[in-house]
Amino acid sequence: MTIRACVFDAYGTLFDVTAAARRAAGEPGQERLAEAWPRLAEIWRAKQLGYTWLRAVTGAHADFWQVTGEALDFALEAVGLHGDAVLRDRLMMLYRTLDPYPEVPAMLAALKRAGFATAILSNGAPEMLAAAVESAGIGDRLDDVLSVESVGVFKPHRSVYELVGARFGTTPRDVLFVSSNGWDAAAGAGYGFRTAWVNRAGDPMDRLPWRPETVLPDLSGIPDLAARL
Template sequence: MSKPTIKAFVFDAYGTLFDVHSVIEKCNELFPDKGEEISQVWRQKQLEYSFLRQLMGTYTTFFSITKDALHYACKQVGVGLSEKKEKELLSAYLKLNHYEEVKGVLEKLNPYQKAIFSNGSLDMLSPLVEHSSFGHLVDDVLTVDEVKQFKPTPMSYQLVLEKLGVRREEVLFMSSNPWDIAGATNFGFYTAWINRQDKVMDELGVRPHYEYKDLNGILEHLG
């Protein structure tokens, strides 16, 4: 495949830039030895609820979905969630750890447009980016909340073109989530699957254009 001319590097947030399971520490603090299980169920339901609400036509913000998913996870695991503990855990989601290579990669991409594009709403994304060490390196933080269409719907990805003023074939979109990569590839973006956990790609009739174990791989598209 010939090397594309990329003008905008667009990153998913959760699992790609930020480690969603860094909440395990806070979960374990509040619910000893239950942290990993709560975190896994929490993330699973967070995604599932966004897909289901998209199908049902009952859009609500990702923050609301994250809160609902947390309640489910605690019930599933069999622990009581007080108002105080709920607040602490949701607050932890606004201060997720970012992966170690992120800042260095963004610094090297400086001449290019760099944007985050997430299902997260701004009430989640803004504090997350501000708390990170690389917020000043990102040009735009885009949220599906503007169109009320969760990824991976085509209408959600259209927002990137409208906001950044680029064509589909000028975007390299990065995500660790196979469903997001499938949606973005289907839409017409060049895609790089950041396969941090050595997963298997979903069988959805599309493949990522590139696959890397972390974001350092995308640096081959410079110049």
């Protein structure tokens, strides 16, 4: 076995980032959101990621909770729902307890049984990640939760990926890094990780200098992949 640790991005990889808008849309009195939530979720996520990249390249760091709120403000205005403070607060609260993808608990348990170290490596602030992990009930299947807040810059900055080796004493080639973000999986490959891109939407490959080593439709194949590498 050459892989020693399996490390996962959190948002969009283990946790469904559309869940907050979808759940809120099903609540009483949210008829307008029920019509707009897919577009809201898409814009919210796109702006959330875009703001992390801009903050990283300009050195204007803020934690992911602030960035998530700023992205939500843009998305609410874009779909004509800005000014509703109650809805905004509800969406932010739901973002703290996003649904895990269905295969996540069993997949992590299989990795632990096979002897792999497991961890999250995320842009998320520590408090956000702790809430998501607790809500999903997967804390006992993770050896650590690593946040970019310890280095003060978002992915794909190299210092973020270096957190894994510092924690586990691994070389990059000892690590299977898994992300649903094509750019993140590619950047991880550029850093030297063995990488898997979880391409749930069937998106095309990002045009970057690096490519993820493996592409999977979901996380269920990760234990077998880790065992083969």
